[in-house]
Amino acid sequence: MAALLADVQRSFTQRFGVDLTTVREKVAAELLATGIPGIRIPRGTLTEISGPPSSGRTSILNATLARATHRPEFCALIDAGGNFDPRSAAAAGVQLRHLLWVRCGGSAENALKAADLIIQGGGFGVVALDLAGVPSRDARRISLASWFRLRHTVEKTSTALILVEEERNAASCSTLQIEGKATDFQITGGLLRGLTVDATLGPRTRARATFALKPLYSE
């Protein structure tokens, strides 16, 4: 059997110029819990969370940051539009002392540079790039090569790179694409009671996750 296997390998190498002994099986990425049923973020990859306002993008991100900072891991949030609300995040469970917050004043270009520097520096469990606060045309201008570079940088690390945006920009560079959509809201008795979100997880599977987000009035 071993002789047969060696023979196959040799003939494959002669024919295609690829040494089969150096080809390794792709290891499945470790998944990061978000606390939202059905949604787990893979490490070492780029994950896109997209959708219009009130589609649960920020809540999914904050839930992920909360779990990661509780572990405790250090996380970085590159906030292109400066929309992050620390009080709301703290209420969602994010340990703010484990969070590096970079405010880019509406510049998608600076946000991309900052994300690149932080990923190159290493050591962060989650790096989130929030482009939802900048105009879509600015986010669209980011070249595919930039996304590929970011994906390539995180590939051999245990960092989960999360991109939050209005519409998907990273195309095939993202391993997981979460697209949220608000399906219902609950306002009763003069109080905002919650928001129901339906998220589609792609591109390999078309799994769906439906969850209800509730505001924490204790904030």
Place this chain on the structure above:
Amino acid sequence: MYACLHATGNPALLVECARHFSPRIEETSEDTVLFDVRGLSSLIGSPEAIAEAIQNRAGIPVNIAISADPDAAIFASRGIRGTTVIPPGGEAAVLRRLPLNLLPGSPDTAELLDAWGIRTLGELAALPPLGIAARLGPEGTYLQHLAQGRAGRQLRPLEDPLQFCDELELDDPVELLEPLAFLLARILNGLCTRMAARAVATDEIRLVLTLENAPEHRCTLRLPVPIADGATLLKLLQLELAARSPGAPVLKLRIELNPVKPRIQQHGLFVAQSPEPQKLEITLSRIANLIGSENVGTPELLDTNRPDSFRMARFSAAAYKTDSAPCPCEVLTLRRYRPPQIAQVRFDAETPAHISTAVLKSRIIAVAGPWRSSGDWWQNQPWDHSEWDIAVTGGALYRIHEDLRTGRWFLEGNYD
């Protein structure tokens, strides 16, 4: 051979006098200084001549004792007026008549010895060693050795405060950052080698550049974790100078490093990864150069109910204890507009019915509120808001507020 000076009232003078004769000095107490005089015999002569030279140098009446045993010299200088030179082996004989209260023992032991009728060092030295060990333990044996002048301890030399400072004066002024970096590297490498030899790191770098026809350029970098790596310090200084250029040719450089104990961290097998402090510092400096240092950090909530109140603190990768409470799940969070967007709100039966802002124009289909919040009316920037949560066409949820002091409406954020 050790010399001991004893005089009350002028400790600085005693140290100054000792420094004149020896680099190895022990400041035993405020009125006693011990120092090493081995080797002075070839320079000055006999121990008596050394004692006379010390007396002349001191200039004030001091008790001087010279002995081969440091403790014997201390006791003799404290107990015998003038100059005492104890020949090697003669310590016990000289100390014999000195009172027992010169010894450093505990009050209980002193009380016990007093009860035994022991009053002088000679009487203690003459007691049987085995009996002392059996009754007083190790402390008794040590005290007896002191009384016999044969404790044989080492000097505890006074150390100068560590200083890591170097400067370089240039023949020709340097204008560009790149050649300046070479000079900085040269100074930093030397300083870091010296720091490594003393097993210390630095938490603060002070750079002073003397400029041509311009005032001095000073910059101070405070590091959240001690760093001893020259390359990292150089990169931080380069980034600082790139962000805040001196603006004139440099004539002289001076770098001072503040020495502190290095950071020692024990990594665990099951501890989550964290950024390497040195790399993180460089990364943060680079980002600060890109977008401003006030935009990089970790948010700290302020103890107030004022909306959007926080301050940016310096981010550090030091491990903190996390909140042990479990993470709340599926929480609806807010995205803020900074500054809040000015809004035009139309009402229908005292309820907001339509909103128009730069980012949102829509009919309001459901509302929750209003809630009043106000505060800081006793300060310069009071606030008085009436808040509403609204749902617009399409199902998006927003928070709006009316500033009751001005009557203007603002779109505060989006529930996302």
